Amino acid sequence: MRRIVLGSAALLPLLLAGCSSGGERSGVTAPASSATAATIAPAMAAAAYVAAASSIDWFEIQAAQLALQRSRDPANRALAQRTLSAHEGTSAQLSLAGRRLNLLPTPVLDPEHRAMLAALKAAPDFDRTYREQQKLLHREGVALHGGYARRGTSPTLRPVAKNAEDVMRRNQETLRR
DSSP, X not given: OOOOOOOHHHHHHHHHTTOOGGGOBTTBOOOOOHHHHHHHOSSOOHHHHHHHHHHHHHHHHXXXXXXXXXXXXXXXXXXXXXXXXXXXXXXXXXXXXXXXTTOOOOSOOOHHHHHHHHHHHHOSSHHHHHHHHHHHHHHHHHHHHHXXXXXXXXXXXXXXXXXXHHHHHHHHHHHHO
């Protein structure tokens, strides 16, 4: 089976199009707005979507595992448990659909997510940093998955994207409480 791996450098400008240096705080970076991303990339290719979605899933899984170890806030621990379960599920769905397209997701973080994870690991106020990163990442994820569910090039991946968008929207609601 042939593996297609898209360099995250090609994806990063799309995800960071709406970022400004003022949006960075404690290793938290602002993702691109959905309007900006939609203007730049109305129909994302399947390989680009798989790379971006797998980076989000992998970050969420690692951040949740870290939160379960380090968080002192019961709400963050509960969020981390839900997030871990949800993203293990979306990751499995992405893998199954990706195999049908010969596009296997990889456990590789793009540079933005790698920096966020490093900042989370080093955060003096872990709980605040975790929560802020989750808010930003869920906005990024809703934009990515929602955009692909509506305009993606692969009919096989669009339902996976829709499910992932729903998962991230539910977690966004939890974060608003």
